[in-house]
Amino acid sequence: MHSPIPSTALPGYSQSSGDRLAAKLGYLSLALGAAEIIAPQAICRMLGLRDLAPLVRLYGAREIANGVAILTSHDPEPWIWARVAGDLADMATVATGLRSDNPGREASVLALAGLLAVTAVDAACARSIGSGKGNRRTAVSDYSNRSGYPKGLTAAWRDASDFKAPEDMRIPRLLRPYS
């Protein structure tokens, strides 16, 4: 059945494929962040990155914050784009291990390739969520003809004055002049 509403989800589901992927990326952020915080030295050793353990630990905190934001936000799109920005920072850092005298050069190349792939997935996910969104600009923003009073607003004022509020919902008589 045709509808003008933008498709925000898979048919019959409240989530789009982008939403589901975003959740997986959120968990990936948490896992990666935990690894970077717990074992920055081991990561640096493997990639041949000298003296960068404190930076890697900082990246870990960033990943965890990003993962929490993705998993708790109604709209993960900006946080997935934040992951893309983080990926670029990671790549710049790993690229310092490509120097020819680095014994971990091979591992750095592999890590860089992996980061490129993850960045592509992140960007595709963010674009997918963005394109599936309903657009605020398509919102019907004027309901000024929807009064809900068939006889009009003026006639509606006190139209239910015959209603007697039940005693248990009334303010005590002595307080009424002040309330």
Add this chain to the structure above:
Amino acid sequence: MKALVWRGTEDIRCESVPDPKIEDDRDAIIKVTSCAICGSDLHLFDHFMPGMQSGDIMGHETMGEVVEVGVGAKHSLKVGDRVVIPFTIICGECEQCRRGNFSVCERSNRNKQVADKAFGHTTAGLFGYTHLTGGYPGGQAEYLRVPFADKTHIKVPDGIPDEKLLFLSDIFPTGWQAAVQCDIQPTDTVAIWGCGPVGQMTIRSAVLLGARQVIAIDRLPERLSMAQAGGATVINFEEESVVERLNELTDGKGPEKCIDAVGLEAHATATLDSMYDRAKQAMMMETDRPHVLREMMYVCRPAGVLSVPGVYGGFLDKLPFGAVMNKGLTIRTGQTHVNRWSDDLLNRILENQIDPSFVISHTQPLERGPEMYKTFRDKQDGCIKVVLKPNGDGAFHA
């Protein structure tokens, strides 16, 4: 049959489930002609309410046609009757029901022990609304089993569109009770936070009951335009200070009556205190975001009334209760005693005092319900109220 099924946080699916059957003499089965997504369903969608289980059928705003009646309900229902189903399930016989306090019926919650532990004492069973309130399958489905059906129904006449009657199930009586329990006087200013469906019904109720001034607070232009059409002076909280503007509109004294039609999910990034609440929610240190309650307690005129139809779930932080105590405010809240008001409100619809269908922005087939949850939650496409048609007949937008 097809039904909308909760599968986890933000995960609702349209699935095939077994048809409901008569399980008790007082049951009836209805074929659903129309149902709606309620703002409080979004608290389940976002999983801020505890007690949901994967596979639960959603929905508590439902109407349709009776297709089967248990022997114990035959004195008041027959096959073919057209009924609106109130969201509160009521026995009609316990002490609370006899007093008209239907939403705290003592017998209809079949998980009474759980509710006793969570709330101190049980409240009524509700359709499609967590296992704390009975875990009853809801009405966003092709068919609905109605427990205590001889009492849990509102008979409605033929010849009137579903759209005019459906909201007798919840949002119209909820808005009405929110206004009634303020005991509105002709000199009163009534401030209403939230211009969603319940807020819109509350505005109309306050106008019909004769408030001198009705003020509505929201941020979305489409909702504010609808509030204005209903007779409210509006405040966009993203553009002006709510407290300052309310004081300006009341000669510096504050509104006599304040109504919270927002509940536990106040806009998370609009104010510092809501951001604080959201952070605490993420760390599981607070369940609700009570920004509106804080603002109402602060701005309400001394000796005034706070009415809270908005749903809250658990434990709230940093409430200025000193202001409540020192100003002598009265707080009235609770789920709606739907059947207490239904006959009167049906008459007001029939007398053309109000046509509740004004609030509908989207009508869709049941299959598109899961998508509409997201559209409604994210306030996309001018969405204010979604009606679903499980048995055909739907595809209408604004």
